[in-house]
Each structure stands twice: as C-alpha cells, then as structure tokens.
Amino acid sequence: MRTPPYVVNIGPQHPSTHGVFRVKATLDGERVIAAEMVLGYLHRSMEKLAEERTFTQNIPFTDRMDYLAAMTGNLGYCLAVEKLAGIEVPERAQYLRVIFAELQRIASHCMANGTFVNDCGAWQTPLMYMFRERERILDLFEMTCGARLTTNYMRIGGVSFDVPDEWYPAIESLINDLPERIAEYEDLLLDNEILLARGRDVGVLKPDVAINASASGPLLRGCGIAWDIRKADPYCVYDRMQFDIPVGHNGDCFDRFVVRMEEMKQSLRIIRQAYEELPGGPVNVPIPLALRPEPGEAYARIESPKGELGFYVVSDGGPTPYRWHVRSPSFINLTVLNDMVVGHSLADAIVTLGSIDINVGEIDR
C-alpha cells in the first residue's frame, strides 16, 4: 500500500534531542526518507563576543560550549593561547590538566552512555547509575575550583588552583571504585539482548564516509579507525602515558557505546598514571591580565570526549583576539547523521542521534 510521506518535527522540544535541536524528518510510515537538521536555537554568538573580550575573559565561554565537558573546553582554548603567546606551563599544571581532562572524559562518557541507553528506552535506570559516578567526579571538581559544571578551571599558563588536601583521598577512592562499577555496567549492558538488538547494525557509519566527513572521537573510533589526538598530536603530558585506543568492529550504535565504555577504563588508566607521577611545584605561571600576544595565529586541538576539539586564535597584537574560531566535534560529527538515519525507522534515528553524543551548546556556540 502506498502512503503519502509526511513531515514530523523532532524537536526543538523533544525528550531525546539532547537540547534545543530540531530534525525535520520526512517519514513514510515509520521509515525516515529524509532528515533535515535545523540548527541555531542555542546560538549565543560566542565567536563574535570573544573578539570583544581579553584572552583570559574568554575562558568561561569554553565552559558553556560543551557544558558537559567544561574542562576539556578550557584546556583546548588555553593550549591555543599558550601556543600563540609562547607560554611554558609548569609540570604540575600539565599533570593536573591531564587528570582533570580525563576525569571530565569519564563524566561526559557516563552522560553519553546513560542517555544512549535512555534513548533505547531503558527508563532512566542506567542514566541514574551513570549519574552516580558522574556526581563523584563533579565533587572532585567542586573541591578543586568551587564549580561543578562550568568549572573555568584551566588558565592560560596553568590551572587556577592547586588541588586541596581532601582531594587526594577522594580521587584515590574514585580510582579504586570505578573499575568495579564499570565492570558491573559492562556485565549488565553488554549482554543485554534488547540493547544489542537496538544497537547492532543500526546507524552504521562506513569508515570512508566518516573520514570524508572529518568525523572524530568515539564516532570515528567506532568505525574501526584508531585515531586519537592524544596519540597523533600529543599535548600536555599524554606522550608519557600508556593507554590504548579502543576501536569498534562495525561502526554501529552499539560499537560507539562500547567504545565509550572502554574509553572510560582507559581514562582511568591515564588518571592513575598521572596521579602517581604527579610532581610538585607551581600550578601556573603569572601572565599579564591583559595578555597581548605577538600578531599571529595559532591552532590547538585536543581530544575532547566528543572528538577533535580545535581552537583557532588570531591575534593582531591587541588585548583581545582578532578572530576566535572553534572546531567543535559535535557539529562536525552531526553532519553524518543524515547518512546514518535515512532509510531506517524513526526509533533507529533517535538511537543513532543519541549514539553520536551531540551537545547543542557546542554545535551552536
């Protein structure tokens, strides 16, 4: 029976678009025959606003881009400015940056995997368990810099505060507890036939399409391509850390899910190494409040939880950046959504969207 196609607005207000994001989906029955993405509902014009503020004043913007991974946002921007101004960061700050970036990765992956299983229909339960672990990480952030979500912790030339005394036992117990917890989740979720049925062979991304679209992060690694900025272009002290890159088999939603699960374990490995080698000394170098880098440009990239996060900063010698541009992984990863959902059912489209792990704050900026 032929039925006329009809358009369904998924979003901007919808339980699983993870923010104010809209997909104009043309459906034939339940099958998606076209999906048009409509962006811009959360546009805050950060790249333009940043041209009016000093280099230091721009750090809080990076919190509010990917608000689930504020630390990595801070880090990417600070690295770019340090590269531009030629600032050397003390050893201890480098290690603290690695520890906090990896903690943030675990927190962000907790959120990503929790909402992915939630999108698959497990009524909030995995999400709540993942939140339990995320809470402990946010507690560590709060101890160190007073904020939980928009941390504004990294500074140009180091980090804003040294860790307090109560931080050490807290992170030790976290490092000791988390492997057990993650193993428990793997036991529960990796053998769940319904989750497998929802994730396997759903939203398959071909490796060549992923590379052509310049996808990055777990989305790219899920396709079986071992690519990680921490290895390819090491920043901070990642070249001293031992860790593996998890890659998937098939490029489907389930692969992205298990890759994130494994990355949490690898992040814990990095945190343990960095914590054990944590040197003493200052945590930042004094820089002028109105930093005036030499005219020039710099691009720094890091492996944020969502993928390759790049900051492009141009200075004309003044106290504010001449141009400030962000290469946000969510935005670029989202471009392959169309390839993954067209031809599949509406339910699969939602799961696929959840598995990309987008953050609308970062897409729209």
Added chain:
Amino acid sequence: MRLLNWYDFDPFRELYEWLAKHTEDWVVYLVSAIVGCVGILTFVGLGALINVWLERRIIGRMQVRRGPNRVGPWGLLQPVADAIKLIQKEVLQPDLADSKLFSLPPILVFIPAMLSFAVFAWAPDMVLANLDVGVLYLLALSSITALAVFIAGWASNNKYALLGAMRVIAMMVSYEAPMVMALLGPVLFVGTMSVAGLVAWQSHYGPLAIYVPISLVVYIVSATAELNRTPADIAEAESEIVAGYHTEYSGMKWGLFYAVELVNSLAVSAIVASLFFGGWWLGGLEEFVPPWIIFIVKTYIFYFGLIWLRGTLPRFRIDQLMALAWKMLLPLGLINAGILATEVLIWREADLGDWVLAVFAVVNIALAAGLLILFFRVITARLYRLPRRPVLVPTIQVPSLPAPKTTASLNPPAAAP
C-alpha cells in the same frame, strides 16, 4: 454453579443471611451485587493510588535514588497530591482535535480495566460474576482497550499521537494471537474457562505454572507487550514519539490514561496469579489466612515483577516486537497447545490416575526449557555475530583514504517517495 456464591466475606454473610430470611431473593441478589461492585471499585481505585506510590518508590530505589518521600510518611500521600494537582490542571485540547472523540477515550479505556476485575476468584465462594467464559471475557476486555487508544491517537490530530496509535493497533492485533494461544493452555488442561473453576482445580492439583510453563512465559511476554510497559512501551515511547497516543492529553484526562495503565498492570498480575499460580490457594494456608489476602499478595508479587521489568529493560523496536510475537511466541504457543491437547487426551482417554500429572509436569518443564533456549538462540544468533568488546589498539592507525571518486556520499538526495 450458582451465579451468586461469594457470601463468604464474613461481615457481610450475616447481613445476607438476615436479608434472605426477611426479604425476597432479588433483594439479596441486588444488595450483594452492589456490595461486590463497591468493594471491587474501592480495591481498584485504591490500588491505582497505591500502585502510583509503589511504582515511583520501587523504581526510585532501583535507580539509586529515594523516590517520593516528602508528602506524608514515606511519601505515601504523594499519589493523592498528584491527583489533586491533576484535577486542578486545565485540560487543554488542540484546536484541530475532534472534540467529541477527544473526550471519549479516557473514559473508554477505564471501563474495560475496571470490568476485568469482576471475574476474579477472591476466595472459594467470593466471585462477583462467575462467568463460564471468564477467560474469554478477560481476553475480550483486553482487546477493547486498543480501540479506545486508537481513538485517542486519531482524535488528537497530532502526528506523534497517530504514530503511537498505529503502533498500538499493530501491536495489539499481533499480540492477541499468542495471548489466546497462551491462555488456551490452562483452559485445555483443566477443561473450564471459568476463572473460579481454574483456581479451584489448582487448589486440588497445585499451580498450573508447573503444568503449562510455556503458556506462562508466552502469556507474561504478550501481556507485558499489551500493557504498553517497558520493554514494549512502543506506543508511548517517550524517547521516540514523546508520549504516543496521549501526547495531547493533559490534566485528569491524562491522569485517567496513567491510572488505567496501572490498573491494567494490576489486572494482568491478577490473571497470572489466578490462572497460573493458584489464586487464593496456598497449600492449605488459605484455611488460616483469609484467601482474598493470599490472592492480593500474589497479585502484588507479580506486580512487583512488572515494576522490576520496567526499571530494568530497554525498549524493543516495533518490528522486533512484531517479530517476537509472530516468530517466537505464536509458534511456541501452537506447539504448547498441541502438546497439552495430547497430554489431556492421554490423561482422559487412557483413564490413568493422577500420578500422570507429575509426569506431565516434568515433561512440560523440560520441553519449555529446551524450546525457550532453542528459540532464543535462533533469534539472537545474529546479534552475537560480532564481539561485544572493542579492539584495543596501542598506536594510531589510519587507513589510506579511498580514491577521490568514492561512491560513498555525504547526505545523498532523499529517495523519491
């Protein structure tokens, strides 16, 4: 079999006897019927409130949080507060909705949910309507709900609601078949369709669950699907189609849909408790404890099972759910019906003693285990094709890019409808 044989509710028995002595027969009939209806309505109404609390509280505990604990002791008054809030809320109705049809479904879904409680045996002599076709009646009521839900989805004039309604129709029609096949099991085995009769048989021979295990599994799976609860809540899949057929309903109209969901779950638990686990029977304990308490406790044990499922499992996709019904449950139900019919024939015709029932139980449980494992393996084989853990690679490896004239395209043009 008397139509009116539930005088055993002790405080009322004396009233009925007094009435029988001093008035006409029809007065006893009328008074007992009214008392029965009021009793069941009270139980169901209170049950809906208690279930709200239980559901939220137990799922809260399963989700490592506390659940409602502010209103009243242990949050017990939370459902009351919810109900008051819902009644106060404005009932919105979309402009383009069909206003008559839009108001009808909340009432229409409530009636079958309530009616299904009429045929349960609360105690040996406590059945409001001891229908000879009780099982058929329960099946019929469960299908009426589909109609009301479809009206709701259609009248809302909302695409999400219509998607939900389409899913409900597809699912309900599919799951009727395995459900009937499942309930055929106990009916064939015992030889009656009366719920009270089935329970009475179990009080002699033990719970039917051990004689017809496949029926039990098939029934529980198809009933969960029909209830629209996780793992089969595709009709109101929150993450996909917002709230499905009741997207546009608000206030107490929505509240009725929600209450019906809980009452239906309770009804399914009661069906499982009566048909498969002996209803009011508990190995002689019913002599000391009021049988209706045993029945309610059993019902709530299965209700807890439903809550547990809801708190644990992800959701099927609609085609997977359909495949489960047609490829797994229906063949299982057919095989089961064949086996049971043969066994009943042997039992009746060969005039064997009751010992043969024990043999049947062992055979059926072994068959159930074997068949379920076989079907499960066959159905899930495709899923286990690839390893479930990622490969760990110590260094970066990037394949060389394909030649520029790659056929893989980004965002290909939409296929012509």
